[in-house]
Amino acid sequence: MGTALIYDEEMTKYKLLWVDPACKIEVPERLSVSYEALVRTGLSDRCVSVPPREASDAEILLVHSEEYLEGVKKTPHMTLEDLKEFTLQYGDVYFHPNIYHCAKLAAGSALQLVDSVMTGKVRNGMALVRPPGHHSMRSAASGFCVFNNVAIAARYAKQKHGAKRVLIVDWDIHHGQGVQYCFEDDPSVLYFSWHRYEHQEFWPNLRESDYDCVGKGSGAGYNINVPWNEVGMENGDYLSVFCHVLLPVAYEFCPDLVLVCAGFDSAIGDPEGEMCATPDIFAHLTHLLMNLAGGKLCAVLEGGYNLTSLAQSVCQTVQTLLGDPLPQLANVRSPCESALESLQCVRSVQRRYWSILKHAADSPTTDVSTKRIKLAKAEEEKAETAEEERGQEEKVWPEPAERLRPPVCSASVLPDDAACPDGLKRLVSSKDPEPLLVSRIKNRSTEDAGDADGVATFSRLYTLIEKMRTNEIGNGVALVPDVAAAMECVVQDLGSDLVSRVLVVCVGKEELNCATADGSEDKQEQKGKYYIPVCLKKGCADTVGFIQAVFGLLLPLGYEYDPGLVLLVRMPGSGVGDCMWQQLIGLLKGFAKGHTLVLMQTNDGACMDPTASALLGHPAPPLQELLTPLPDDGGALERMRERLQAHWKMLQTTVSSGN
Ligand SMILES: NCCCNCCCCCC(O)(O)C(F)(F)F
Numbered sequence: 001m002g003t004a005l006i007y008d009e010e011m012t013k014y015k016l017l018w019v020d021p022a023c024k025i026e027v028p029e030r031l032s033v034s035y036e037a038l039v040r041t042g043l044s045d046r047c048v049s050v051p052p053r054e055a056s057d058a059e060i061l062l063v064h065s066e067e068y069l070e071g072v073k074k075t076p077h078m079t080l081e082d083l084k085e086f087t088l089q090y091g092d093v094y095f096h097p098n099i100y101h102c103a104k105l106a107a108g109s110a111l112q113l114v115d116s117v118m119t120g121k122v123r124n125g126m127a128l129v130r131p132p133g134h135h136s137m138r139s140a141a142s143g144f145c146v147f148n149n150v151a152i153a154a155r156y157a158k159q160k161h162g163a164k165r166v167l168i169v170d171w172d173i174h175h176g177q178g179v180q181y182c183f184e185d186d187p188s189v190l191y192f193s194w195h196r197y198e199h200q201e202f203w204p205n206l207r208e209s210d211y212d213c214v215g216k217g218s219g220a221g222y223n224i225n226v227p228w229n230e231v232g233m234e235n236g237d238y239l240s241v242f243c244h245v246l247l248p249v250a251y252e253f254c255p256d257l258v259l260v261c262a263g264f265d266s267a268i269g270d271p272e273g274e275m276c277a278t279p280d281i282f283a284h285l286t287h288l289l290m291n292l293a294g295g296k297l298c299a300v301l302e303g304g305y306n307l308t309s310l311a312q313s314v315c316q317t318v319q320t321l322l323g324d325p326l327p328q329l330a331n332v333r334s335p336c337e338s339a340l341e342s343l344q345c346v347r348s349v350q351r352r353y354w355s356i357l358k359h360a361a362d363s364p365t366t367d368v369s370t371k372r373i374k375l376a377k378a379e380e381e382k383a384e385t386a387e388e389e390r391g392q393e394e395k396v397w398p399e400p401a402e403r404l405r406p407p408v409c410s411a412s413v414l415p416d417d418a419a420c421p422d423g424l425k426r427l428v429s430s431k432d433p434e435p436l437l438v439s440r441i442k443n444r445s446t447e448d449a450g451d452a453d454g455v456a457t458f459s460r461l462y463t464l465i466e467k468m469r470t471n472e473i474g475n476g477v478a479l480v481p482d483v484a485a486a487m488e489c490v491v492q493d494l495g496s497d498l499v500s501r502v503l504v505v506c507v508g509k510e511e512l513n514c515a516t517a518d519g520s521e522d523k524q525e526q527k528g529k530y531y532i533p534v535c536l537k538k539g540c541a542d543t544v545g546f547i548q549a550v551f552g553l554l555l556p557l558g559y560e561y562d563p564g565l566v567l568l569v570r571m572p573g574s575g576v577g578d579c580m581w582q583q584l585i586g587l588l589k590g591f592a593k594g595h596t597l598v599l600m601q602t603n604d605g606a607c608m609d610p611t612a613s614a615l616l617g618h619p620a621p622p623l624q625e626l627l628t629p630l631p632d633d634g635g636a637l638e639r640m641r642e643r644l645q646a647h648w649k650m651l652q653t654t655v656s657s658g659n
């Protein structure tokens with residue numbers, strides 16, 4: 001299924017008609033440069049073009065009051081003076097004779113997107129709209145927003161399409177207070193927002209934007225605020241919050257639909273956000289949400305004021321929705337102290353509502369944070385004087401790397417008698433393997449590696465890895481007689497030749513003696529750092545444990561390790577369910593530009609189809625709802641994370657008690 005793109009140049013036909021410094025950044029070019037970038041890169045042609053429509057009164061009234069709608073209805077006929085007058089009652093927003101029309105188109109675009117996704121016409125999609133929506137409230141416009149496009153879309157998805165649980169992810173750099181107010185007592189809509197906050201010093205300067213505002217009444221726990229109390233947040237900060245807060249909770253919530261308040265003022269270069277995350281981060285943020293709700297994801301544009309980073313970020317998002325390989329995130333750094341403080345605060349207040357966070361640490365003691373504020377203030381005074389001297393320095397960042405789709409998406413190495421699943425390209429070794437390789441394989445411990453078809457299998461494996469390295473093939477699966485031998489062969493022989501780092505994910509019981517990254521003997525601490533056994537109860541039927549292991553350990557570590565190849569090994573008798581297996585394959589695509597090699601034992605052929613489906617990029621089915629989490633083993637995983645975070649900074653979720 002395809003990706004919908006909703007855009008109409010009519011939504012560029014309104015602008016600020018008077019002087020207002022707070023609003024001058026919200027210009028029509030935001031929309032046109034975004035769309036033009038999608039056209040220029042050829043991405044728009046690959047999408048299913050869906051026309052916008054005007055939202056009806058009834059649909060707008062799903063969120064807004066009649067008196068507010070009646071008021072906005074009058075704006076097309078107002079004089080300039082009346083428009084200014086009407087605008088004065090609201091904050092940081094402006095009206096224009098054509099903005100009511102555009103606001104109906106913006107809301108209607110979000111509804112068209114929901115219809116296209118919920119009816120299965122497309123898998124996912126993006127609506128490029130203006131005016132944005134997430135600040136507007138039941139009876140008030142705010143922050144360039146007139147109607148709350150995403151809030152209306154959430155209510156509409158429930159009412160018209162029977163969605164039971166809707167997740168709203170707001171990665172715009174401003175707090176969407178309008179969305180929070182709309183759903184704060186509603187457990188069927190989970191609202192997650194990160195936002196520049198600076199201890200309430202940043203717009204909209206609301207006390208209720210802080211981490212301790214978790215929702216009200218039956219909605220308690222269904223509102224997650226992550227305040228950024230400093231600027232300059234980077235890719236590692238964003239990924240840490242996704243892995244250690246949003247994704248575990250989102251998987252526990254198990255939504256039927258994911259709506260994204262896709263604001264790109266959280267990207268580097270934006271004058272509002274002043275953050276440092278690069279546009280390619282949105283490729284990963286989108287990817288990490290695409291295995292929820294069976295892939296049903298609707299992204300609706302909110303903010304974004306640096307026209308260069310906005311256009312790049314929009315392209316990164318759409319390209320991921322289309323299923324293209326993800327860009328390698330260069331040197332993801334560990335979260336900064338301020339981000340860790342926010343992370344720790346959010347997890348500590350949310351743990352009482354989400355079993356997945358049950359073992360989260362307490363909030364940091366106040367002296368840490370107050371000390372930080374004093375330090376920050378001192379820093380700030382110094383910085384401001386420097387700033388005045390230097391003036392706003394221009395942020396520069398590299399153009400996002402090309403994300404080329406390999407000629408072959410997925411390949412297979414199979415015994416001659418095994419059937420090749422649809423869509424996979426069967427690999428037959430074209431030439432005899434190099435003698436050097438044969439000798440290496442021959443002196444492999446297991447005898448079967450030595451015989452003819454053993455050598456053939458391994459030489460095909462070598463070919464497969466080689467073709468992934470050159471991006472002729474995206475990913476692949478190999479059915480081998482002895483999966484442990486094949487794993488060792490890939491790690492010891494094939495992998496190290498072709499890529500500098502291999503992330504080996506071994507599912508099922510296995511004591512693998514992997515040499516450390518530099519191939520030296522297993523020194524104890526090296527083994528500790530590069531060998532991370534995770535035990536899940538009841539085999540792998542333990543969903544909570546699986547989610548904790550994947551999001552609390554595997555993904556953060558994988559982003560920090562940044563492998564050139566991912567080797568996913570399914571040990572015989574692992575008992576991992578198809579759902580989890582497909583989720584794991586889907587999520588691991590985020591690494592190594594999607595170059596994942598799956599190894600399975602021949603007698604595990606039954607799970608070849610779900611494996612092929614996941615490798616081909618079909619969305620994984622949702623994990624079954626976590627109704628009764630298993631009696632947990634007292635946070636064994638947390639303890640493991642504690643131990644490992646000395647080696648892997650991306651595993652941190654608390655401020656270092658040191659300073
Ligand atoms: N320095 C100028 C002060 C601007 N203060 C208001 C900021 C509004 C942000 C709007 C947005 O980006 O959140 C949306 F997504 F809604 F467009």
Ligand SMILES: [Zn+2]
Nearest residue numbers: 172173174303
């Ligand atoms: Zn914003």
